[in-house]
Amino acid sequence: MYTVADLKKGLKITLDGDPYLVVAFDFVKPGKGQALYRTKMRNMINGTLLDRTYRSGETFDSANLEEREMEYLYKEGTHYTFMDQANYEQVVMEEETLGDAKNFLLENLKVDVMMFGEKPIGVSLPNFVNLRVTEAEQWAKGDTSGNDTKPATVETGYVLRVPPFIEEGELIVIDTRNGEYSTRVKG
Amino acid sequence: MHSDALWLRAHIIKSIRDFFWMRGFLEVETPLLIPANAPEEYIDPILALPWQLQTSPELCMKRLLCRGHKHIFQISHCWRADERGLRHLSEFTMLEWYRADGDYNNLMADCEDLLKHVATACLANSPVYSHKGFIIDPFSSWIKISVQEAFLKYSNTSVWECLEKGLYEDVLTTIIEPELGRYPSPVFLTDYPAELAALSRLKPDHPELAERFELYLGGLELANGFSELNDSLEQRRRFDEANVVRINFGRSALPLPERFLDELDRMPPAAGIALGVDRLVMLAAGAVSIDEVVAFTTEQL
Numbered sequence: 001m002y003t004v005a006d007l008k009k010g011l012k013i014t015l016d017g018d019p020y021l022v023v024a025f026d027f028v029k030p031g032k033g034q035a036l037y038r039t040k041m042r043n044m045i046n047g048t049l050l051d052r053t054y055r056s057g058e059t060f061d062s063a064n065l066e067e068r069e070m071e072y073l074y075k076e077g078t079h080y081t082f083m084d085q086a087n088y089e090q091v092v093m094e095e096e097t098l099g100d101a102k103n104f105l106l107e108n109l110k111v112d113v114m115m116f117g118e119k120p121i122g123v124s125l126p127n128f129v130n131l132r133v134t135e136a137e138q139w140a141k142g143d144t145s146g147n148d149t150k151p152a153t154v155e156t157g158y159v160l161r162v163p164p165f166i167e168e169g170e171l172i173v174i175d176t177r178n179g180e181y182s183t184r185v186k187g
Numbered sequence: 188m189h190s191d192a193l194w195l196r197a198h199i200i201k202s203i204r205d206f207f208w209m210r211g212f213l214e215v216e217t218p219l220l221i222p223a224n225a226p227e228e229y230i231d232p233i234l235a236l237p238w239q240l241q242t243s244p245e246l247c248m249k250r251l252l253c254r255g256h257k258h259i260f261q262i263s264h265c266w267r268a269d270e271r272g273l274r275h276l277s278e279f280t281m282l283e284w285y286r287a288d289g290d291y292n293n294l295m296a297d298c299e300d301l302l303k304h305v306a307t308a309c310l311a312n313s314p315v316y317s318h319k320g321f322i323i324d325p326f327s328s329w330i331k332i333s334v335q336e337a338f339l340k341y342s343n344t345s346v347w348e349c350l351e352k353g354l355y356e357d358v359l360t361t362i363i364e365p366e367l368g369r370y371p372s373p374v375f376l377t378d379y380p381a382e383l384a385a386l387s388r389l390k391p392d393h394p395e396l397a398e399r400f401e402l403y404l405g406g407l408e409l410a411n412g413f414s415e416l417n418d419s420l421e422q423r424r425r426f427d428e429a430n431v432v433r434i435n436f437g438r439s440a441l442p443l444p445e446r447f448l449d450e451l452d453r454m455p456p457a458a459g460i461a462l463g464v465d466r467l468v469m470l471a472a473g474a475v476s477i478d479e480v481v482a483f484t485t486e487q488l
Contacts, residue, residue: 005269027272030364031401031411032385033356034229035270053357056229056269057437 002060004037012044012063015052019044019063019116044114045097045121067112067124072105080105082113082120093120103158104129104176125176130185131155132171139164149181192480195309196468200262202308203282203464206301212258212284217247219264225386226441228432231268233277240266243461244283245386246447249415252287252457253450260284262464273476274407274466277485282467285459290414291387291398294460295375298402298410299329301462302373309471316470318405319368323470327372333396334379341366350382368406376401386422387413402462404470412460419451 002013011022024040037054044063070082070091078095080102091113095102101123105111112124136152149161154172162181166172171185207214224232224242232239241247244263251259265281286293302325306314316323338346342362349355367374377400381389384397398414416422423443430440468480478484 027270027275028356028360029229029270029272029275030356030359031408032227032229032383033359036356036360 004054004058007037013060014063064117066115070113072109091120128173130171136168192472198309199468202305206304207260212260215259215261217244223442223444226426226429228429233266233268242267246444248285253453257287276477280464282462282464287455287457290458294412294458316404317473318407321405323404329372330370330374333377337363364406367403374403388416409466410462415457417454419448
């Protein structure tokens, strides 16, 4: 349990059932008046920003957040199932909650799942993942403009720009932080 | 904090002393550890059981007026629990002065003279204050606007309506203060509703208003002054009322300053004012945060 005196940038609290991160905070107190605690908070599930003003005496629940190591198992419709490595418990996450992470999820990938109580609210991926190219145009050998890129589809269905020499069936390294091609896995 | 800010701070404190010494004010030192502060609705003293650290030196300074001193000033540290932000430190430096020969109008005149003096003495190259990018010139003509006038003009609501709905602080800080910040000169917000009188005298011809003002520069609240109430019965009633509000808000009631109340009826008609020294340095330095103008913040200790 937090009180208004605990409010500061970076504090994580529960509000209307959702976890929020305090991103801006100011204390104002006009002469002889009541203190106001102005905050800007980001909903940690959907990212929306919220302005809230609190007064002395108000309290908040802390956000019960925990990162757990899990393995991605499979996808069914828009549901993604993960398994906790410690207790083999399975959790299901909606595609919407996963955001861009869904582009890099390959079966058996180890990820950290952020849990809000019993609810998964996001995953942290490894910075780099290896994915196989399932579809790419042929490289026109005569093309000398070496800086060009072409679209390619990888096994998760994700489409990105790759160098022209990448061919179908090749394994490539993708930077999950920006979703861009990084290098080719030689082999 | 930059060493220039410490020099500026020292110069300002010296120039404040010079200002009051030149005008024949007696510099006093009163105890910082006291048995009771004036109970206020929304100010929590820091306890040093069985006593408290002062939240303001006003009670002891008024007792000196009762003893016959006419013009006194003091620069001292004050403490208020849980006040911390861009403009607040729990321990801060306050200038207070009292005159037993005038009312709040004389104090407003003092403010003008003091801010001109400090600017001339400490900001020789450019004798102006600044806050959030706004320049405030103490040599331009100062503005005076009543609280009710300001609420009607800027928020289109009556201050009494806001008080009733619990919106006073919200409207004041989100609408009125930013508007006051646009003035290129200092602004006095005057004649507070009697509900916000604290230790001030009500206007004889308008008992719904108190002879109280606040000084703003660039929207930053710098000083709070008033014609002093010297009726111990009325003062006791207000302290009791403040304690009722405290209890309703889940705070504890505070002990009453009995010696002060015993002597208050002997206090001559007087006026007194508190000015935040750290904020004056902020305005002189153009600092956004109070952290920039003190040697150490609480967090650095």
